[in-house]
Amino acid sequence: MLSNKPAHHRIWTRLDLAWLIFLGLLAAYWLRLDFSHQNQLAQAQVQAQLRASQAAHALSMQVRSQLLGINFILEHLIEHWQDHDEAVFRKLVGLAQQGIFKGSLDVIIVTDAEGKVLFNSHTQSDQPVSELSVAKRDYFQQLAQRNEPSFLISRPVRNVLTNQWTVQFSHNMLIDGQFAGIILASVPAEHLAEAFRQVYPAHEDVVLLVLNDGQYLARTHALEESLDKKVPAEREFLHRPDLQSGHYNAVAPIDGVERIYAWHRIPDFPAVISLGLGREKVLSSVQLAIKASKTQNLLATILLLLAALWITRLVVIKAKQNRALLQTQERLATLLIRVPSGVLLEDENNRIVMVNSTLLSLLNLDAEPSSLIGLHHSQLLTMLGQEQAAWLPMARNNLKQRQLREVKDSAGRTFEIDWVPIRRNFRSLGHAWFIQDISERKKKEQELVTLATTDALTGLHNRRSFLDILQQQLKISTPHCPGALLLLDIDHFKRVNDTYGHPAGDLVIHNIAQGIRDSLRQDDITGRLGGEEFAVLLPKATLQHAQQLAERIREHVAATPTITQTETIYVTISIGVALLYGQDENSVQSQADQALYQAKNAGRNRVCCVEYAADEVEQA
Template sequence: MPRNAVWRALAGWVAILLCLGVYWFELNQTHRSQLDQVEANVRLRAEQTVHALALQVSTMVEKLDYLTLQLGQSWLAEGERTFRRTVSVAQHALPEGAVVQVAIASERGEVLFSSLVPEDATVAATKVSIADRSHFAVHLNRAESGLYISHPVLGRISGKWTVQFSRPLHREGRLEGVIVVSVSAEHLSRALRDIFPDPADVALLLRDDGAYLARSHLLEDVLGKSVPADRRFLHDHLVSHGFYDVVAPVDGVERYYAWRRVQDRPLVVSLGLSKSAAMATVRESVRSSGLYNLVATVALLLAALWITRLYLLKSRQTAALAQAGERLEFALEGGDLGTWDWNCVTGENRCNTRWARMLGYAPGEAAPDFATWDASIHPDDRKQVHEALHAHLRAETRQYQTTYRMLRRDGETIWVLDRGRVVSRDEAGRPLRVAGTLLDITERHVVEAALDAERLRLTTLLQRFPGGVLMEDAAGRVTIVNRGMCELLGIGDDPAALQGLPHDALCARVGPQRAAWLNVPDARSEGERRRSVELTDADGRSFEIDWLPIMRDQRQLGRVWLVRDVSDRKQRETALATLASTDALTALPNRRSFMSSLEAASSTLRSNPERQGVLLMIDIDYFKRVNDTYGHAAGDKVLCHVADLIRNGLRQQDAAARLGGEEFSALLLGVAPADARLLADRLRVRIAESSVDTGEGRVAVTVSIGLAALDSAGAEVALKRADRALYAAKAGGRNQVRVYTGEQP
């Protein structure tokens, strides 16, 4: 053998091995980068989702805190019957099954009221005490003055696992008891499960000491337990959010976890996404790529070995060497490809072994003609393939290339990428020979189909989102918009027609009022951080708008707007506020609301001594006889009748209220005591001369009225003075008006 041929062969092998080494190193780095990228995307998705979940939990706790506060004040200001109606209204304003029980405990821990005990039963008969419960004990000695969230406990009245939201009840600085709102742990878990129905993923709601409050799946396995003590959020309370990867001890599933503390609450929300589910597609892709490249490398080495042998044995055979170089070029370009060479004149179609194996034939078993290939094309794709081939044969395309299905010999269907080009033509331009390659892309097609399905699921989710969704890329162009956003923005266009629209053009299309919804914070002053606002449009509808940037490594990739119509929620909140400040029976302001007005009037008098004001205390005489004689229903009608007479007997700028029981009060502003005395006498006479039909007979009642002038001494002093005058009126024979002179006992 010529020595230079041997050296060339060795040099060629060194070059091939070096190239393969570099190629495999780069391939491995690419696979590693793909895995890291997918893992980063999963963590980002978990972080964004747990952030949104933490905001939802914060909103829920704020609602429960507001509900607990209002119910506690209502208990202190109203009777049990009125309070029970207030509790019923509040429970109907919340999702069904959310609140299991509303209970009131005395300062000794004895349960005075429970919404689970019927109105005609007595709570005291149950002899239930919660003095040993942490959600009661924590409020003693003012250890906890605000809302306290307990561990899940098994209710002694309800018999259900609940999370207790409790607040102390204070009157004039003295603890009078504790209000407890019991929220179903199963309801909390069901809410998480509705968002994350797949058991492979899990959402957790925890106390900041690690105790489970809710779990989207397997709640019964964690009630009364805590997460392992090595979780970071149990030790470093200065950190608001983070990640960890563990195998869950509850179900043995390995997950990526993202956690976040709920702002201003001793709660932690954690979301775990299954590693196996999240990484399955990319791992399968990496495995397939590795196998594909391994086969290609082996084929390449075998081809190189074969070519080397031919080169060394037939170095003088130039034609054979050229043919071998041509085959090597096809192998290098296509890797693990099937090759075919079609003689258009004779119909002979010579294919390599890989081509035959793709279709399930042994080497040399398939007939080397055009008909063998044509018969293997899936019947539904044959027309498309013929059109693409004939277009190239007519020189209408630069090369023949198409993707279609082929039927293997065993009946299995595979997807292939077929490429070819006319190698030679006759003088008239008719094709003589066409050569090409065939690549099995079945696995890649499966991956692409899975990605298409994922995109379809995302599109379906956005379209069914209960509100508007708008997403823009880093350049400010619309990438995703759902039908709900088009309706909220008042755009009649199809959402697909808005894709690619610049931000400024979109704002111009929706008009200045709704363009304000899409304002983007100035990064120089505010930074690219999440923002939530509430706006009201010209029709009085309220909208909650969340704006958040999509960030990766301090680089903004885009931004998202979420718009929800919260008009119904606002109306419910307004109704609850009205209910908390109004007496449910008479529709007059209640004691708490009236005291606020009295405090404001006293403050005005302190700063403007020249102004005048008078406070009336009004009490129905012998009202207990009405209840005893005619029943409580008749008594309620009498109370409403007297309330209407008081309301209609006052001036427009005066204020009346029911302080409790049969006791009323009126605040007269800008009137001297003498004139107020005349007004009070007219009101007393009007009530005495009237009667009300109770259904059990007509009832006439009288009232006693105590009158006290307002001064800089304050509301409480004025109330005591008017009460003393009222006491004097009762002691003097009732049905009369007495003025406080400073001489009453």
């Protein structure tokens, strides 16, 4: 029995040593698992920051588009205010209310150079404007000091009548380069907040619109509590004006919610858009997965402790690994079925690992996805038509960057071909092809471009599009082919509206636009600058040619009445002509405008041009 003690002691020593090794390995495993969980949380937070950054950039572009629209509306209203036609001006205010402001416009006012209010959209045309001055307001004093067209966004103020917070958008008015007053549009901050709230309605998420100094302009939640405050001074965009975007994590002092923020400056405007995603909501799925993972590993650990055998541990780990691999394969197979793109996955030797049915459909290949697995890429190319084979050239393993291109097939469809390398630790693991039919998207993009550059009533270029083309033509005009700008205005158009009504007036504008088109050459360009004012650009035309073409347009319009169901309406136009060469955008418009006024003052229904020196006329 004593002789058995050393053996018994050796067994327990070995058992103790085995348990120590086992427990050491088990402790190392749990440390590694905890590190993996922390890494998952970190990766999830990085992905959330990336999503927030992309969304903030998209929001900043949308806000920029809205601000450009408001700026354009104010500039347009300034032009018509200076025409001294209050009826047309009020109509344009109404159109702006129903258009870009979507019925939320609080008030539009116009002042003189001393700050006295000359127009208030709340006051009817037959009522006197109340004695009111905004000369002491910050926005007025800032705009009064600027000798160039300027657009200003002011901090929110509370309307004493409606008790609601409003944001002020103002623009200075200049006459011959001198300050002549301002025009101001007041929009409720709630309108701005509601636009963001429709995209991010959840209370955990928040969208902030602030000025560069941190002053709140809008906030999707807790709006009332924030509008008289600024964001905390430690925010990066306040003290780093050189940065255009960034991100940070913070607990909002207004509502106490911890969020993952991404911010982006709005191009061309002194404002910042900041998107905050609720951290708890963003990370909840990962945290649930971690909790489930810990639960599973705790159960496995209990089993390992009960079994106390290395072979059992190895079997359990192997089983878990196999299960995880099968789950991954099943997820990948489900993803390939559901993904809208065609997917081709190849290894580093250009052999097919996986392919989905969508790809085979896009390539017009009659085969089962499973039949292609293991084939070399060159074998796949031999199965395709010449057109489709050109879409998938043999990939080179030395390519390290994603390759994205668009192609068209013989049927006119557009496809996006995306080649993505798969690498780890500088080693190529293969690559993936993604093919997607984007024909419908390209069609919608073209439709959006057309809407953005075309006047809805006439189908001509709108003001912004026409002025962009004018700038390009000014750069390429030459002394021998100077080109010309025609400004056309319908004579006594207000009488047409007053006599026959605005629908008839719109029909007159439409018919005159068609008459202008019928009188032009193929390369000539025409646009509607607004209201009853049109413009024609004659590339490479001489002064004589421009006058002749202007007369042809004038005669055509005068001889072509607008026929409605009850009336035949005759109208005439006056035309001002100016040469492009040697001019900039402002000067050539000014010259053509002066010629137009000369035609108006000389009795209308005529063409007048700018007087040029003899040498200029000879060159033209």
